[in-house]
Amino acid sequence: VDEFELIQKLTADLPKQEHLLVGPGDDCAVLDLGIPGKQLLFKTDAVVEGIHFDATADPEQIGHKAIARPLSDVAAMGGTPISCVVTLGLPPGFDPDKIEKIYGGLKNTAARFQVSVAGGEITTNPGQIFINVALIGTIDCGRVLTRQGAEAGDGIFVTGELGGSISGHHLSFKPRLDEGRWLAANFPIRSMIDLSDGLSGDLPRLLREGLGAEILARAVPISREAKLRSRQTLTEKTPLLAALTDGEDFELLFLLPRGHSVALLDGWKKQFPDVRLSCIGTVVAREGIRIKDQDRSWTLKPNGYVHFKKPQ
Amino acid sequence: VDEFELIQKLTADLPKQEHLLVGPGDDCAVLDLGIPGKQLLFKTDAVVEGIHFDATADPEQIGHKAIARPLSDVAAMGGTPISCVVTLGLPPGFDPDKIEKIYGGLKNTAARFQVSVAGGEITTNPGQIFINVALIGTIDCGRVLTRQGAEAGDGIFVTGELGGSISGHHLSFKPRLDEGRWLAANFPIRSMIDLSDGLSGDLPRLLREGLGAEILARAVPISREAKLRSRQTLTEKTPLLAALTDGEDFELLFLLPRGHSVALLDGWKKQFPDVRLSCIGTVVAREGIRIKDQDRSWTLKPNGYVHFKKPQ
Numbered sequence: 001v002d003e004f005e006l007i008q009k010l011t012a013d014l015p016k017q018e019h020l021l022v023g024p025g026d027d028c029a030v031l032d033l034g035i036p037g038k039q040l041l042f043k044t045d046a047v048v049e050g051i052h053f054d055a056t057a058d059p060e061q062i063g064h065k066a067i068a069r070p071l072s073d074v075a076a077m078g079g080t081p082i083s084c085v086v087t088l089g090l091p092p093g094f095d096p097d098k099i100e101k102i103y104g105g106l107k108n109t110a111a112r113f114q115v116s117v118a119g120g121e122i123t124t125n126p127g128q129i130f131i132n133v134a135l136i137g138t139i140d141c142g143r144v145l146t147r148q149g150a151e152a153g154d155g156i157f158v159t160g161e162l163g164g165s166i167s168g169h170h171l172s173f174k175p176r177l178d179e180g181r182w183l184a185a186n187f188p189i190r191s192m193i194d195l196s197d198g199l200s201g202d203l204p205r206l207l208r209e210g211l212g213a214e215i216l217a218r219a220v221p222i223s224r225e226a227k228l229r230s231r232q233t234l235t236e237k238t239p240l241l242a243a244l245t246d247g248e249d250f251e252l253l254f255l256l257p258r259g260h261s262v263a264l265l266d267g268w269k270k271q272f273p274d275v276r277l278s279c280i281g282t283v284v285a286r287e288g289i290r291i292k293d294q295d296r297s298w299t300l301k302p303n304g305y306v307h308f309k310k311p312q
Numbered sequence: 313v314d315e316f317e318l319i320q321k322l323t324a325d326l327p328k329q330e331h332l333l334v335g336p337g338d339d340c341a342v343l344d345l346g347i348p349g350k351q352l353l354f355k356t357d358a359v360v361e362g363i364h365f366d367a368t369a370d371p372e373q374i375g376h377k378a379i380a381r382p383l384s385d386v387a388a389m390g391g392t393p394i395s396c397v398v399t400l401g402l403p404p405g406f407d408p409d410k411i412e413k414i415y416g417g418l419k420n421t422a423a424r425f426q427v428s429v430a431g432g433e434i435t436t437n438p439g440q441i442f443i444n445v446a447l448i449g450t451i452d453c454g455r456v457l458t459r460q461g462a463e464a465g466d467g468i469f470v471t472g473e474l475g476g477s478i479s480g481h482h483l484s485f486k487p488r489l490d491e492g493r494w495l496a497a498n499f500p501i502r503s504m505i506d507l508s509d510g511l512s513g514d515l516p517r518l519l520r521e522g523l524g525a526e527i528l529a530r531a532v533p534i535s536r537e538a539k540l541r542s543r544q545t546l547t548e549k550t551p552l553l554a555a556l557t558d559g560e561d562f563e564l565l566f567l568l569p570r571g572h573s574v575a576l577l578d579g580w581k582k583q584f585p586d587v588r589l590s591c592i593g594t595v596v597a598r599e600g601i602r603i604k605d606q607d608r609s610w611t612l613k614p615n616g617y618v619h620f621k622k623p624q
Contacts, residue, residue: 003434006408010415010432017428019394029430031395033450034347042430044397044446051436082331083343085356087444089401089437096318103322116329118341118354120322122315124363125401127439132399134356134446138345 026146027073027193028137039144041079041137045070049128053171059098061171062131063105069196070135071113071175072250076194077146078184079139081177083116087132089125102131113177143184145192145254150206152285154190154255156213157264158278162199162251163226163243164235170248180252182271187264192254198245199253200300203289206255215281215300217293220244244291244300255283338458339385339505340449351456353391353449357382361440365483371410373483374443375417381508382447383425383487384562388506389458390496391451393489395428399444401437414443425489455496457504457566462518464597466502466567468525469576470590474511474563475538475555476547482560492564494583499576504566510557511565512612515601518567527593527612529605532556556603556612567595 011024021039022030028041047066049055067084074081086106090099110117115135159176176194183189191206199220203213217240226242229235235242256264261279268277281292289300323336333351334342340353359378361367379396386393398418402411422429427447471488488506495501503518511532515525529552538554541547547554568576573591580589593604601612 006411007432007434009408010412011429014419014429015423017395017426020428020430024429024431026431029395029397031428031430031448033345033352033394034350035345036348038346040345040448042395042397042446042448044399044431044444045433046399046401046435046444048401048435048437050438082345083329083341083354085341085354085446087356087358089358089360089442096321099318100322107326111327114329116332116343117323117326117336118332118343119336119338119356120319121357122319123358123360125360125437125440125442126362128437130401130437130442132356132358132444132446134354134397134444136343136352136354136448 022144022146027076028079030077030144035138037141038138039141041074041077041139043070043073044132044134045073046130046132048130057171059101060105060108063102064109065171066131067106067109067133068173068175068250070133071177072194074135074137075175075177075180076192076252077139077144078180078192079137079144080181081113081115081135081137083118084110084133084135085118086120088120088122089130090122091126091128092124094129145184145189147191147193147205149191150208150211150255150283151190151257152211152283153258154283155258155261155279156203156215156253156255156281156283158199158221158251158253158280160249160251160276161221161223162195162249163223163239163246164229165225165246165248167225167229169223169225173250175250176252179272179275183254186267187260188257190255190257192252195249195251195253196247198247199243200245200289201302202253204302206253207283210285210287212284212287213281213289214284215289215291217291219278219280221276221278334456334458339388340391342389342456347450349453350450351453353386353389353451355382355385356444356446357385358442358444360442369483371413372417372420375414376421377483378443379418379421379427379445380485380487380562382445383489384506386447386449387487387489387492388504388564389451389456390492390504391449391456392493393425393427393447393449395430396422396445396447397430398432400432400434401442402434403438403440404436406441457496457501459503459505459517461503462520462523462567462595463502463569464523464595465570466595467570467573467591468515468527468565468567468593468595470511470533470563470565470592472561472563472588473533473535474507474561475535475551475558476541477537477558477560479537479541481535481537485562487562488564491584491587495566498579499572500569502567502569504564507561507563507565508559510559511555512557512601513614514565516614518565519595522597522599524596524599525593525601526596527601527603529603531590531592533588533590
């Protein structure tokens, strides 16, 4: 049983509720609660010791990651985060100083993005630390960016650089909230997702039946860490394969209809001069993800990070 | 370190945010998001295998409990629940059928109270099942019932019957949502809480410095299970002590100013003929909780259920 099959099974027969505009299966749920001009975003996300961070990781970075992950999901909808509640599951005999540092890192990141910590609870979780952050946010009506809407011909864009996140980026990444909002406000973005399971795992989630993608290998922004890890043989992957399949980049991946690319890339350079934006390929009317190199082309399998199968 | 000291330490220096009307320390957080005439309630709550339920518990009841607990917190504010998101932490090698039944129980209870399951996530949690439910709800402006506001002379009321919840009630209880809303709408309730840590643990949370309570022993509604467990020597507590100190009753405990008791008890009988409502004592201007028996009086220590100290 993999994570996504199980989720589909569990959520298959949920009753429809009028207030629920987007339910399970997108980066955040979207609800209509009657806020004039706005819709509510709602998300839950957990990090677990030994799965999402090592016991030796910097405690403040652990707290940062716990909230930055759902913040990244709000970014992927084009939204603004508002408030969170935090559940701490702690093993008996936990170190109170470490927990205080973890919570400190979480609070700092919350404050940096004007998110309130509205409440929480602490419970026992034998074996390892478990941190769940539930987050609400808002988005202007009609502006929400879901994973639906891809059309053949759309350009495929990605922020930042990909791969090698395990070297440290997964603990220190900055959720792309400003970028997500700016994209939603200024361009007819077709659909967007944040990269948590690798491009190979997440790009298919933007593509409905009958659609695929052609990716230009030389256009893929490969991170310094992915190259370094390959050179130091810390991974068996080539830097390109690492960029295409490594998990937890937390960059934005989005689709834009033809004809807007030049305006987007120009505007981006002015708005976010320190963040790379790359057009890496095109949506095509043929299933599968094909990587086009100078002299060959090959098909990318959706073998990104999948829980239960390949714990990181 | 006990749970409440740690929470106080962690949440002591949170920055103020204008939208946050009630922050950590009450049954739910209360937020102003600009919904006309309404405020938002926000709550997170977890149940963990071995702590809040046994591995042998009925899976559907486990799912019920996971959502009924935060529903009970919404009831304690006088609110209406709207939507939830669910995090499942599952050990490797979990039984998918059991997880489906747990989720089924959760979905049934959600549907019964018109709550949507808006999303969720599944992650690995080695060792035991961990279920977190984050819940949002609403309450009419000016109607919210917090834990603040007690005054000497207030009557102390409790719904249902207390004690012996471990025999089964903790897995099958019905959150008092209708009752909470009706109380908030019709009576000048001073403050309210749901009983999760026992009356001895939760009543002090309604009493500010300088206030205490006098409880009439014969007025305390003792459950059949508390009596049975005492008779069968499943507990060393007398039935009265079980009713005063056992955890997870999930009944409503509230304070009402003098002069409204008769109207409340009369109205209650018509509205909720199958649910007991008891006036068990009075708030007094002297600290401590004193239990008055026919021939003696004694002080109740706040030794209800406390995480980390006395796992159930």
